Each structure stands twice: as C-alpha cells, then as structure tokens.
Amino acid sequence: MSIMLQIEGLRAAVEGREILRGIDLTVPKGEVHAIMGPNGSGKSTLAYVLAGREGYEVTAGRVTFEGQDLLAMEPEQRAAAGVFLAFQYPVELPGVGNANFLRTALNAQRRARGEPELDAMQFLKEARARMKLLGMPEEMLKRGVNVGFSGGEKKRNEVLQMALLSPRLAILDETDSGLDIDALKIVADGVNALRGPEFSALVITHYQRLLNHIVPDRVHVLVGGRIIRSGGPELALELEQRGYGQVAA
C-alpha cells in the first residue's frame, strides 16, 4: 500500500497565533479520509497549509505528497502535482470568464506535467460533458468566475473544476456547508466518480451528513489543532450522537 499524503508533527500559525499543534496523518492511495471537528479547531487552516496559502506559517513538521516535499512547493506546483482544494468560500473573479479560467488552469497543469495542451474545441467538449453530468447550465461558462453565483452554484463550480482537473488528492473544505440535499449529492457524486486506486481525498466537514454520501475509509477528529481520535466511518456517527465535547473527553 503506497502513501498519497503523509503529515508529520505539523504545526502552523496564523498572525503569530498557533492553530495547528502537531498533526500526524497518513492517507494511503485510494482512501478517503474525513476530518471532523468543531468550529475553530483548525480544519480550514489545515486545508490552506496543504494548498500553500500565504500567511499560514508552518512552524514545525513536514508534509510529503507522493514522496515529494509538499511544503517546499508553490501553490501552483502543488496543483500541478495533483492537489486540489475545493474552497469553503470560492472567490469571485470579475472580468475573468469561467471558460477561460478553466482552460488556462487545465493547460497550465498539463504544461507543468509535460502533457499536451488542449485547444479551445477539445476543452469545450470536455467541459460541456462534465457540466451536463453536474446539471450545470452551459451559460455558466460565459459568466465571470463565481460572479453572481449562488452558494450552491459556487460549490458546483468547484466540483466541475475538480472533475476537469482530475486531481490525485482532493481536499474538500466544508464543501457541504450551506448546501441543500440535491447539491450535496452532486458534490458527493463528483468525489465518488473520481474514487479509484490512484485517488485520495480529505473531506473536511463539521457535520456527518456529507459522509452518508461519501463514505470515508477513516475518520479523524480534530480539536484544538490536534487529532484527538481516529477511527472507522462509525466514528462519524458517534460524533453526531455524542457531540465533540464527549468524544474529546
């Protein structure tokens, strides 16, 4: 069993305040792990640190992604290597067309991996097919990235990007928050479609309900910047019933 992501003793601070206080986590290839925790436990910080966001200072520890030193890479290098972050709050990019953005991103990654770039026609064919599966109207390609999108549309757009970019490791940062049941299923279907021996996912969530649709191999409980418990999918149910306070104690 080879390893997709290995986190060892990771500590990270934001504006001088330590948020992650020593995280150890191993995600083997082909597995989906859920990270659950109360608000402020460091879930989003972990996602940002893995994606390489500025302002998140790693003070100790190491992270390897398929054997490479992830923390030494620029955000775009991580993306090209196959790390995809589905944002909790996807940013709006007025003036940047969605289609242009998607194609630029896809080709930048392909270029970085030494693969041939897709021309406009090839890309559109790909994009249209994926959009159909996600139930997204085609006009969303013409609009500015996430501009004027509803909460659900933004999340769907994240899943579309994930489908098009076919990452090796998907990190879903509370992608389920604010979604109705239909949208939730679309997100879950998007992840499940990618599942396979060369794909792993970190599903970060506050609630158990997304995990009904994306059944994780492992569940980790993050409290106060540390993983305090790990277990099988049944741990999520236990959390739902007993709350974080009980489990933490």
Next chain:
Amino acid sequence: MPAVTETIETVQSVTEGGYKWGFTTDIETEFAPKGLNEDIIRFISRKKEEPEWLLEWRLKAFAIWQKMEEPRWAAVRYPPINYQDAYYYAAPKTKAKPKSLDEVDPELLRTYEKLGIPLREQAILAGVEGAGEVPAEGRAPVAVDAVFDSVSVATTFKERLEKEGIIFCSISEAVQKHPELVRQYLGSVVPQGDNFFAALNSAVFTDGSFVYIPKGVRCPMELSTYFRINAKSTGQFERTLIIADAGSYVSYLEGCTAPMRDEHQLHAAVVELIALEDATIKYSTVQNWYPGDAEGRGGIYNFVTKRGLCRGARSKISWTQVETGSAITWKYPSCILQGDESVGEFYSVAITNNRQQADTGTKMFHIGRNTRSTIVSKGISAGRGQNTYRGLVRISPKAHGARNFTQCDSLLIGNECGAHTVPYIENRCLTAKVEHEATTSRIAEDQLFYCRQRGLSEEEAVGLIVNGFCREVLKELPMEFAVEAQKLLAISLEGSVG
C-alpha cells in the same frame, strides 16, 4: 490698554414664523470695543486672567492670521467680512464668577427653556442641589457645559465626574486649574497657522469646553454643551479640547441654536480631539443655527475647524454631524490616523434649504498601519440651497493595510438647488485599499405617491423619506440627539415641496 466699554444692550425680540427659536434674550453684556488688534487680544487674555504663555500663543496666532488670506476655494459665496467691525469679547454680565448655579441669571434659564433643550438639566441649571444625580424617566444622564455667548456659566454633574477623575469644565477654567494639560495639547492638532479661521480663533477664542478622561476610564455619561450666539455682532470663537487618555472612552454632544438676526454673524470655532492608545472619542453635533430667511437675509456663517488625532494604537475617533442650520457651513471634521490600527469615522447629514450653502466633508489621513476609515455623507438640497461634499482620503506610503470606504449620497428636492461632490483620493501604499461611491438622486414620484396614498401629507412624506435617506447617519447619534435630529430634518425642509 483701551478703555472697557460697558454697554447695556436691549435687543428686541424679532420673531417671525418659520424659525421657532428666533428670539433674543435681554441680558447685560460687557463688551470690548469693536475691532481686532493686539490690544484687544491683550484685553481678552487679561480679562480671563491668563498666564503669559497663552497670551504669547494668541499673539503669535494673530501675527500669522494677519499674513493669511481668507480661503476662497469652497463652493460658497458671501459678501466680504469686515473683521474690524465686530466685537471679539462679550460676556454675560454677572456679579462675579458664578460660584453656584443660584447666581446664574434667570433670563438664561428661561432661554434654555425656550430652546427646548431635551434635558432635565433645567433643574440642575437652576441650581437644585443634587438634582442631576438620579436619572429621571430612564434617560441616561447628560452633563452640560452651557455656553452662553462666550463664557461658560454653568457646569453640572461635576461631582460624579470628579469621582472618576474626569475633568469637564470651560477651557478658561482649565487654563487656570490644569495649565499643564492645556499647554501640552492646545494647538497640537490644529496649530495656530492651520488655516485662516483657525488662526483667527487661536488669537481671540473666548471660551469653550475642556475634557480630560483619565487612563482606562469610561465616561459614565454623555458630555454635552450648547452654544448660542446672542449678543449683537459678536462673533463666537469657541475652543474645545478633548483628551482621551489610554484606554478611555467618551461621547461628547454639541448642539446649538441661535436667535434670529439681520446681520450676518461669524462663528469660527476650533475643536481638537486627542485619542491615546485604545481610547475612543465619539463627537456628535446637531447644528441648527439661524439659517437666514427665505431670501437669504441674516444667518450664521459657520466656519469651523474640527480635527482629531488618533495618536495611540487602536484609538478611534468618530464624528457624527447633523447640519441643518447656518447660512453658510464650512467645516471638515477630520481624523489623523497616526496610531497603528486606529479608526476614523465621519457620519454626516447636511441640509440646505432656501439660500443656505454648505461646503462640508472630512479628511482622513492614514499614517499608521492597518488604519481604517469610514465616511458616510448624506447631502440634501432644497429650495435654492447649494450643498457640497468635499473630502480627502490620503494614504501615506507606510500605511500598510489601510482601508477606506466612502459613501456620498445627494438628494435634490426641487429644481433650483445644487448638489456637488468633490472627493480627493490619494493613495501611495500598495497594500492599502480605498473605495469611494457617490450617487445623486431625487425623491421618486412613486415613493411620494405611495406615502400619500397611505394618508401622509406631501411634507410628511418628504420628511419620512429624507429620514430614511439619512438613517445610516442618524443611527450613529446618541439617543437624546437622534429624536431631536429627526424632528430637525423635517423642520428644515418645511416649505421645500409643493
């Protein structure tokens, strides 16, 4: 020294409909002769028993003023002012310095009554011992430093404030009792030569309020002062100095009305605020001085310099103003955001009706890191009024992370008025962000019709819609003022529709 002219002026009450506070009071006044020169300044200083340094300070201001030119850049028009044809010192005649409120001229108390000051301080002003200590009708206590013409005649709530170590008195008293504080801070935010009117004020200011809030003290009541101009041809040159020491909080209210006059009257006040580390000063103004009649006769010239210095980190200065009065308003309450993470705010409603002119706005100087400022200005023009927002946002190169947001909205009522917006935005810092928005519109016919269909008169409807337009600003006012301000908006727009 020139001879002191003692005059007893009996001014007849001239009351017309339209301005309900158009009256004068009959009080003995002690005048210095008309005109402005070094001797007059020496007279004022001696009369107020000031120390030598303050006289020197005044004389220096006078020397600077003489070399300055009256500013002409504002979008206001008025005939030339003859500065030699005005009195620079007028004090209500009292037996001596009032030692207690019993000694206050009963005429003065009646004046406050007529003004409809919405405070129960009438009783306190009348000298009833301890009357102010228990808030009545659930209203928060308000301490008043009443200014009648140029001399502060009564100060209340002294004991309660003294317990907290708060100093709230007239600036003349502060000069006597706390000279070290006055000397340290006077002119530190608005220097003598800052501008023409500030220089004039520095030379001849006669009174005003002084506030010092000690470290860590939250002032337990709103501090308040009411100004009136009452003696014929007497310019008022108030000087207010408020210092909030580290970690303290104070909310200060300033309100004024003035009696009806034919002659234009000059008012050139200076207000200086200093907020040290973690201190907050909230300064609210309702300005309702005589605006002149429908043809533009009479009315106050209100040329005011107000500026606050956020000297310490995380300090905050918030200006809120409702300007409905005066023939001409020229004022730009400003904030110098020197301390890191300091905050400046300016919330303004300015109404010009009939022939009124207002050129008002603010200046926000971002110097410290992560400083923030918010500007919300609502201008309403009616009749033949001219209303200008003029503002400056300047971000210096070191003000990393600075933020400004400005919203200026103008409302026009009628087709003979003007609404103008002149913002200056200067950004020299990569990591700063400045946003400015301005709109101009009128009250929509369908809004008016909707209100009238529900039974409101056209004037009521306009009042309602205008109050809605100003809501963002009015909600910043302390409760006592908010109610008064809403009434004032409606009164100020009387006769503007139909």
Next chain:
Amino acid sequence: MNAIAPIDNARGFLRAAEAMPVPAWAEGLRAAGRAALAARGLPNRRVEAFKYTDLAPLAQMTFTRPEGGRAAPALGAPRGRARLLFVDGVLRGDLSTLPVRPLSEVAAVLGELTDPMNQPLAALNAAFAEAGMVLEVPAGEDAGLVELLSIVTDEAGPIAFHPRHVIRLGAGARLTLLESAEGPDHLAYLHNPVFEIALAEGAVLTHVRLQREGRAAFFLSSVHAAIGARATYDNFTLQAGARLARNEIHAALQGPQGACHMNGAQLLGEGQHADTTTSLHHAAPECTSRQTYKTVLRGRARGVFQGKILVSREAQRTDGYQMNQALLLSEEAEMDSKPQLEIYADDVKCSHGATIGALDPDQLFYLRARGIPQEQARAMLVEAFLAEALEGLADPLCRAVLEEALQQWWRQPA
C-alpha cells in the same frame, strides 16, 4: 472657483511662438493663445485643475519647431479606408491616403470650442497652431474607419508640435477614427494635439486613441467635443507612453438624448506620470453618459484621474455614471483620484465610484491553487481588471488593436 493664479513661466514658449510666421487665418487663434500663456503661464500644482500634474517643468525645456519632411517610416497597409500621417511633427500629404485640407478652410470655427484662458493645453496649442487634420463628413454618410498616425523618428530633434484637428459630422453621419501616436524612447519631444469635434444631430463618432509616445516624451492632449441631439461620441483612450502625459476631454451634451462614452486605460511603468482629466457637461435633457477608466501602475509610476460631471438645470432626466479604478502593482506607485459631481437639476441619476488598491491576494491564491503560475495569474487578473473599460467598444478592429497593445505593455519590463 477655479481661479488661476498668475504664473509667469511661459516666456520661452512665447518667444518661440512670436518667431513663427503667422498666416492670416491663424492670427486670432495665435493671439488668443499667446495672451493666455502670457497671463496664466504653464500651470503648477497651486492651480486646482493641475493639483496632481505640474506642467511648470515643461517651462524649463527647450523645444524646436519641427522641420521634418525627410523621414519615411515603413508602414503597413492602412487599416481603414484612409490614413493621415504626421512624421516628426509635420503633416505628410505625400504619405497620407486622405487629401490634406488646410486649416484655413475651417478658420471660421477654429477655437470655437476652446477657452484658452482656462485651458492651458488649448492655449499652448493655439499659440503654435499651424497644421492639423480636417475631417468633415456630410450628413447621412458613413465615412468608415480613418487612421490618424503620428510617428516621431530617431531623426527628429527635441521638437514640439501642436496639431489642431477639426472633426465635423453632419446629421446622421458616422466615422470611426483610430488614432495612434508613437516615438523613440530617448527623445524629449512634446506632442500637444487639440481636437475640436462637432457632432450634428444623430451623428456617431467612435474615437479610439493609442498613446504610445517615447518614454522621455511629453504628451499633452485635449479633446473638445460638442455633441448634438441624439448624437453619440464614443472615446476610448489608451495611455501607455510618455514621461508626462495629460489627456483632457471636455465634452458637452448640447442636444436632447445625446450620448457620451468615455473609457480608457492608463498603463504606466517606471518614471511615468499620466493624467486623465475629463469634464462632461450635461447641458440638455435626457442625455446619457458613461465613463470607465482603469489605471495600472508598475514601478515608480504615478497615475491621476480627475473627472467632473456637470449637470445644468435644464438637463433633466440625465443619466450619468463614472467609474475609475486603479491597480497598484508596486510599492512605489501612487494614484490620485478626484471624481466630481456638480448637479443643478433634480430629476437626474448620477453616480461615480473610485477604487484604488492592489491585486486581491485571495483571487491570486485561488488561481494559483488551480495550477496557474503566479505571473500568469497576475496577468489574468490585470487583464480582467482592464476588460471592463473595453466592454463598450464594438468595433472589432479597434478592439483587436487595443487588446494587442495591452498585451504588449504587459510583456515589456516595468
């Protein structure tokens, strides 16, 4: 309100102007220009309208009158129906494909739209008025696209040239003018064109300008447009060149239901200062105006935008909108912005907005997290920022030219 204090610094210019031969048609114009220069000089920062752009340093410069006539730069085929060419400040009939008409033919209307006493750029131009383009399109005709080029070559000395262009469109006439100005980076020359534009009822003028003067050049320019009833003036200006540039547009909507669109981009790098100053007068009812200006600053660059919308009492049901935004890409850049509304009519909808800031780090991170390299991500965001200013431009050729110019600017070092 805008009282201009007397400044006595234009003596050099005055001497040069007086030394020129004066054709009879230019006498009045030249005299008015000289009088204004003598009385007001070149404005410094104490003059409110020049608060952010000081022209006094120009007074220290010594410029020569263009002789020109020898250089024949290689040019591609005209992009439009006709081309008019200035080389080294001289109008070259031999290289133009449009018959050159002398200014004397329009002498009666010269200076009609300018006020030299209060417009220093127009005053300077008037004092040296010599040559220019005259374009008159008769009523009902569509003149298509005309190119106006100014090229300064390496052979030109420190010349100063002040062309005066007159464009008059009859009722319902149409014209697209694609204007371009360029020169070598090492030459300190002055190009100061003035446009006098009169649009009769229902006329439509699209005016696209590319200012890519050399980096040592001075570019002063003022457009004066009188827009008739139901007529449309559409101006797009790209400013990327010159060491000091001031682009003034004075437009007046004089008939009902006219429209004026003024859009532009200022792309500035190390040591450049560019100023766009617009003054739009709504003088008639039911007119529409739209302005979108974008400035991008790299290195020690300084951008200025001043824009005034004046709505007269009779201009009821005016719809006016103005937006100016600046993007700072370096620590040393500075942007000064002064939008202005002056409104005397009540039934109007007028607004303006201004923002100044850096690239949004959240946006940048989002792009990078999708695998787009930092530089490409920055370019995408800058392009998106500028896109809004180009939105209103329908002409595909003009659009392509501008987009190419934007990309070229981005590729060159700051």
